[in-house]
Amino acid sequence: MIVRILGEGQFDVPDADRATLDGLEDALNAAVEGHDDDAFASALAALIEAVRRAGTELPADSFTSSDLVVPFSDATLTETQALLEEPGGERT
Amino acid sequence: MGVMKRMSGILQAKTNKILDKAEDPRESLDLSYQKLLENLQKVRRSVADVTTAKKRIELQATQLQSQADKLQQQAKDALAQDREDLAREALARRAALAPQLAELQTQHQQVADQEQKLIVTAQNLQTQVDAFRTKKETMKATYTAAEAQTKIGEAVSGISESMGDAGMSVQRAQDKIDSMQARAGAMDELLASGALTDLTNPVDDIQAQLDQVSATSTVDNELAALKAEIGAGTPAQIGPAEGDTPKESGGAPA
Numbered sequence: 001m002i003v004r005i006l007g008e009g010q011f012d013v014p015d016a017d018r019a020t021l022d023g024l025e026d027a028l029n030a031a032v033e034g035h036d037d038d039a040f041a042s043a044l045a046a047l048i049e050a051v052r053r054a055g056t057e058l059p060a061d062s063f064t065s066s067d068l069v070v071p072f073s074d075a076t077l078t079e080t081q082a083l084l085e086e087p088g089g090e091r092t
Numbered sequence: 093m094g095v096m097k098r099m100s101g102i103l104q105a106k107t108n109k110i111l112d113k114a115e116d117p118r119e120s121l122d123l124s125y126q127k128l129l130e131n132l133q134k135v136r137r138s139v140a141d142v143t144t145a146k147k148r149i150e151l152q153a154t155q156l157q158s159q160a161d162k163l164q165q166q167a168k169d170a171l172a173q174d175r176e177d178l179a180r181e182a183l184a185r186r187a188a189l190a191p192q193l194a195e196l197q198t199q200h201q202q203v204a205d206q207e208q209k210l211i212v213t214a215q216n217l218q219t220q221v222d223a224f225r226t227k228k229e230t231m232k233a234t235y236t237a238a239e240a241q242t243k244i245g246e247a248v249s250g251i252s253e254s255m256g257d258a259g260m261s262v263q264r265a266q267d268k269i270d271s272m273q274a275r276a277g278a279m280d281e282l283l284a285s286g287a288l289t290d291l292t293n294p295v296d297d298i299q300a301q302l303d304q305v306s307a308t309s310t311v312d313n314e315l316a317a318l319k320a321e322i323g324a325g326t327p328a329q330i331g332p333a334e335g336d337t338p339k340e341s342g343g344a345p346a
Contacts, residue, residue: 022094028096068097069096069099069100071099074205084098
């Protein structure tokens with residue numbers, strides 16, 4: 001699957017690593033729901049590190065859409081919550 | 093739905109707006125290319141804006157630092173002239189500058205990070221522009237086949253996605269600069285008003301008092317020298333006038 005880290009680029013992450021990413025994303029989701037700034041920062045850092053480690057960075061001219069998108073590496077909780085309210089970010 | 097999927101939806105919603113404009117897939121290739129070029133210009137302008145903001149912060153930090161250095165020197169001068177009250181005042185003012193300097197350093201770091209990110213974004217977009225220029229022509233030539241049509245769709249949404257990403261990066265940098273602008277303006281006013289002991293004001297109050305002390309002691313020294321000259325002729329008068337001796341030994345550790 002293709003994962004984009006905003007402001008950084010796209011990574012091709014093997015499907016075998018999906019479970020790992022899911023687990024890390026759960027922590028991120030919980031931090032967003034629980035409005036916990038510190039938990040958000042550490043969950044985001046862990047998720048980004050996992051994507052970079054497990055994935056292979058795509059060259060800038062690969063022109064591929066991503067399956068998943070990770071917030072900016074230095075994104076704050078407030079900023080991310082505001083972004084998630086934008087069109088397309090509905091929870092459904 | 094998790095954050096990553098929702099973020100993907102947001103990016104998708106932003107990029108669909110670009111795609112909706114083109115009906116013919118071939119048209120969408122040219123439109124995407126045109127948008128990509130515009131995007132690159134936008135990111136470059138944003139890099140310039142961020143660099144300007146960074147320079148402004150650097151200038152303010154330099155001004156604040158030299159004021160802090162000046163106050164430090166004044167504290168030393170004051171102590172040398174036995175004016176501990178003035179030295180204390182100078183050090184207190186210097187301490188008051190520290191949080192402002194720390195704040196500027198934090199801002200500088202943030203702006204430098206944004207600048208670095210945008211430079212990378214610009215480089216990536218430039219690579220995409222170069223690659224897409226030839227790729228779109230190849231795709232147009234093979235458009236008749238159904239599979240090519242799918243590939244065009246893929247390439248266009250891929251490129252739109254990275255433009256969406258770049259657009260968000262630019263917006264983010266702009267927001268950061270805007271939020272710093274008001275504080276930077278306030279700092280400029282503070283620096284200009286001399287409220288932080290502006291260097292452009294050559295004689296501030298601490299300096300004025302130090303100069304006063306120094307002028308007084310010069311007069312005292314000259315007086316003493318004159319007395320010594322006169323006294324050389326009449327040695328008997330010097331003995332009782334030596335009232336300063338205990339003070340001198342008391343101030344010796346300085």
